[in-house]
Amino acid sequence: MVNWVGFYTLTKREILRFLKVWTMTILPTWITTLLYLIVFGFTIGRALPEIGNVTYLEFIIPGILMMGLITTTYANNSTSVFMFKWLNYIEGILIAPLSYIETVGAFILGGIVRGLIIGISVYIISLFFYSGSIFNPLLFIFLVISVSLIFASLGLITGLWAEDWDQLNIWSTFIITPLVFLGGVFHSITLVPENLQIITKINPIFYMIDALRYSMLGISESNLYIGLSLITILAVSFFFFTVYLFRIGYKIRR
């Protein structure tokens, strides 16, 4: 039988955790989004040609939204589980009759809610800069949720693995941020020299940004079927891998 109250309690705790400190968890993303849109889109972007029949400002909006989504959901869950471990209150979860799927599900749902708040609020901010039309709303919602799930899971995996604050930040600094920037937030793949395009094409974040751009603007530079399959496979496999890590008590059970 599902422990719904337990699942709800942990999910609520995860959501309240970041809402209580919204000036540290939500506000910075709004500010950086505004800055990116003003500096790259509104000023520099005016001097750049259209890409696929949309202005440069419109082109970068989905990328900036995806960047906010990825970085915040990842940071949310890696920090949360690391704090649980660091201050040892993870024991409260370990001794409770919560299944591993319920535990991971609650942590990830907390991350997804933060992702949705970021996604929706960044979209609202972007309304000051473009018409706000969404080409495929269902696909848009699917992408916001599934990408949040991927990076919330990755955040949990990192939070479990990390033994100190330096380790906690290492993946974000050296892997995720470079992949986000090289994944086409601010540029079209056509601007990358042909012999270097392979680097973009093996970057999974490129497909996430491109699929979101399609869902919002109706333009795409990759094969959407490959992108959506990849996102689905990553979401399912990262989720179950995280459940497996909780099941074996990876770095949380002594």
Add this chain to the structure above:
Amino acid sequence: MSNDIAISIKNLAKKYNDLEAVKNISFDIKQGEFFGFLGPNGAGKTTTINAITGVANFDSGKIEVFSNDVVKDYREARNFIGLAPQEFNFDPFLTVLETFIYQGGYYGIPKKLCIKRAKELMKLFGIYEKKNSNIRTLSGGFKRRLIIARALIHKPKILILDEPTAGVDVELRHHLWNLLKKLNKKGTTIFLTTHYIEEVEKLCDRVCILNKGKIIEIDDKKQLIKRLAKSQIIIELKDKLKVLPENLKKYNSKIYGKNIIFLEDKVKINGILKDIEKSNLEIADVSIESSSLEDIFIDMVKKNG
């Protein structure tokens, strides 16, 4: 397995790298028992508790809680147990009341019921006036009360206490002892680990002595004391004795000035007194000293060290 067994441990073993923390131990705790787990630091007490509660994995063996395997049927098993660990493991950003609400919630207890039970527990443990205080502002004594009270939020059938009175003052210790005795009388099975032998002597029905990951004794507390306690009969004479009379040489004894100390069981006192009388020695005083559980514990740990 019999239904009156609350916790059953069979061949439990756990290693930390090369250190064998627990070496193939087996024992049962009966429902309603007040069970004491004694051992020096590093004996494997906390490791055993962690294995039962899900805080630690174990390498081999089987643990059942009311016939539920703690690995396969972990959810059922955990529902029966309330754990008050030795180290405080509170979320420092919560208040006292929130601590109860969240922990109760994880056990599937709705918020309203959690608040009702939390209020009862806070009153019982004398922390009600701190209900809206942040955990970080609590003293060690209040934290100790809270950690035990929190373990009871889901009304567990088994309460596991790891060093529950470590670092608390005498008054609070006695208050906690009374509360634990009442809980046990109402039917809660209590599994207690402690350094304080007095705690075991006052509270426990049965005692297990653990050393270096091995059980060295497990028995009913009274039986254990009866079986292992050593007594000595001290006879104080009116005059100093230089040589022990012939008829007293059959006893294991030592002379200290006016005192003869017989390292014999107290049941032999009649014979000893008669022999002293036959030797025409005048007795000034007689006393019998029996070793306490503490003496037995120290002795056993030394022997098995």
